């Protein structure tokens with residue numbers, strides 16, 4: 001499959017997607033988001049892939065939705081065309097873990113895309129923001145919903161109301177990113193994390209992702225019930241037998257994803 005707006009490769013069992021519209025700082029055009037969705041679903045359906053990384057360039061993960069593309073849209077264009085929801089939600093259908101490796105700007109839809117991933121590893125050059133208010137719009141891909149859950153109401157309000165950017169250090173302190181690494185180590189660190197995940201039982205990794213995401217959609221007691229059902233179901237897998245046997249035999253487990 002060849003794409004015009006993204007670069008796709010595999011490294012061992014990791015699927016790597018690089019957003020690639022350098023002249024527009026990886027602005028997330030409709031075409032780019034469609035290609036991203038296709039590539040994500042292709043990796044998700046590939047049994048040889050255990051984890052996916054989305055990254056951008058040194059200067060920008062993505063500077064947001066494509067302002068040039070949407071500047072002339074009418075209400076009916078966005079309403080009837082299901083703008084944003086149509087192809088931005090595809091990532092939510094991906095069951096395998098997805099890591100965002102972010103350097104440079106992650107603004108507007110870029111910050112929202114990073115937050116749709118399962119966790120963010122940030123270069124020390126990363127800058128996050130929801131500056132849509134400066135364009136006369138509200139964030140449209142989860143900025144007002146995921147950001148307060150990630151960094152607190154106070155920070156989300158300030159960022160979305162003033163357009164202030166958060167640097168990598170503040171983003172880590174606030175809980176938006178799992179950790180910050182030197183910019184020249186970003187891909188090595190993201191790949192190392194992804195490779196670690198691919199060594200686990202793939203179905204169990206998918207269950208972990210599913211269960212943690214459930215925490216955002218349910219009450220604590222419903223979430224606990226959901227987790228318990230998944231926990232019990234692990235005992236029906238060969239991978240649970242192998243994982244515990246390997247521990248007792250003091251060796252590394254060899255999971256068969258079954």
Ligand code: CAA
Nearest residue numbers: 023024025027063064065066067068107108109139140141
């Ligand atoms: N859409 C389209 N083009 C964009 C873009 C975007 N979101 N962001 C940057 N570009 C383009 C610029 O127009 C410029 O193109 P030209 O060279 O043809 O003029 C090129 O990328 C380089 O950008 P700058 O010259 O502006 O670079 P800079 O280093 O001076 O500034 C920046 C970088 C601070 C990121 C600045 O480009 C910027 O503020 N970009 C817009 C950020 C933004 O408002 N994002 C939110 C978009 S709306 C949204 O995302 C809605 C949603 O919730 C889904």
